[in-house]
Amino acid sequence: MQTATENSANALLEQVRDFVRFLDRDEIVRVLSAVRDEFVREMESARELADRERRLLTEAASEAEYGRLRGIHDELNALEMERFLRISSVANLHTNCTEYRDRLAGRALHLVEREMEEIGRGEPPRPYALCSMGSDGRAEQTLITDQDYLIVYGDGGGEASDGWFREFSELLVERMAEIGFKKCTGDIMPSNPTWRGSLAQWNRKLLAIVRYEYEDYAKNLMDLIVLSDARFVSGDRGLADALVGTIRSLEQDYFQVLWGMAKAATEMKLALGFLKRLWTEGSGEHKGEFNLKLLAWAPLVMNVRILAINQGIPATNTVERIALLQREGSFSPAFAQGLSDAYEILTRHRILLQIKVIKGIQDSSYYLNPYTLSPDEREAIRQALLRIEDLQRTIHTNFSIM
Structure with missing residues (x-):
């Protein structure tokens, strides 16, 4: 039986095969050589980052000075930012x-x-x-x-x-x-x-x-x-x-308390405006922007949490909660995938905002101007918000909230 790593490698290899089958003999060799070289560079970079992280964690385990622990923490954060900018993996x-x-x-x-x-x-x-x-x-x-x-x-x-x-x-x-x-x-x-x-x-x-x-x-x-x-x-x-x-x-045991939590979750506002377009601030310091945390990411996390608690799911991680809610029948596979995609999209943009703050590009890690993004990225965020709105409707119905 293949491992998850082997399955991922085979899926990636299949994508390469699908691409090169339209090329001639010489083009196939050139493309595969370029892919091989790039894979080697990525593998070396991944190993170097992992080695640096292990060394820092080993040092932290015996470090007795708070100032040096702060330095280690900062180095680990910088390393993680570097890794994210290379592979853009939220889960990682x-x-x-x-x-x-x-x-x-x-x-x-x-x-x-x-x-x-x-x-x-x-x-x-x-x-x-x-x-x-x-x-x-x-x-x-x-x-x-x-x-x-x-x-x-x-x-x-x-x-x-x-x-x-x-x-x-x-x-x-x-x-x-x-x-x-x-x-x-x-x-x-x-x-x-x-x-x-x-x-x-x-x-x-x-x-x-x-x-x-x-x-x-x-x-x-x-x-x-x-x-x-x-x-x-x-x-x-x-x-x-x-x-x-x-x-x-x-x-x-105290359903009325959970009902109160569900009511609060379904009433959380989303950055959706007229005709379900993206809503942004009309004036003030953040004109043309919206609070990505409060009006998108937090409502998703909160509403998934409510359903997980109601179904007795012990996991706390949002994506894991979504997967377990699908497994026990609360979500269809398509709906669960849509929510997981929404979480990944919104969290990725939250991390990118944090990177801008760390680099001194902007002051707030909460406010996003969607019009600085490509049309496809804007639409992906809008679709994420629509899925969260559907989730709120589901909870509204399940808890008979008037």
Whole structure:
């Protein structure tokens, strides 16, 4: 049985054969020679990038200076940008960025634990886990990142344990910022007590949210949405699994909460205007542009998330969620492929915007001027938005939203 790699290689070879069958003998030799030379160059480049990445990750595993860890982080980001500009693979960039940031976060935990001992606070009084949320929780990291983390620790430590983890979390957030993880503007970080607690404390918080015991309904609904993408990063995996399991079960058990999330998802605006043309800002700083994140990418991620939760799918990655929703019958193969294509198109443009910001070409990584793109690219984005609109209609019907 052939592997996925062998299948991909055979498919690529078949495309070459389809092309050269229309050429004469000498042209075939010239074309195949050129293809061979280009493949060799690409293979050498891929190996060189992979070797550089391995060396940096090996260095990070034993590095004790936060400044050098920041340098390693920057080098890894630059390497990933170089790779993306060569092969334009969204999935590859997601995987690599998520992997090396997980390793850097794990290294930061170790160093901060050591700092706590050095200042006389001792070792962790209870086992604990660091979990990520947002794009990191979905294993969809890109070139620009911030801190979207929570901490859960074992029960039974009382106020002493709470105090230790408060100090630890505050120090961790500062050290993570030093190595290149920007502080979250929404304060979704373990230094905020909302995103830190023992397992029992987390269970009480979650029950209070789904039972509407907190006054700020909108904020708590948003917190639950964020928690829906929680993923283990480092520490005690059992604690992380227990917390994630509680989140998933409560979201399914309290349908009214999930219904509220679905309603919010279907009401997210899209960059579609009159006659389903692309909508852009009519005036102001971003005239002729639209917010690619808020009016295209985020509605797709959000609506896929809702269906995945409703169907009990444990995966957090958007493309994986789409594939599993197709497998269990929520999507037809064609609809699932359309959504996956939409995700790839929108995310690719988000990454290209980030590259422009990194290179100093523009200030915002959110706003896209579609008229700087080719007609085919503009139409691809419009088709992506139409698929998201269809997805919103599906959820609107499934949840009987009036």
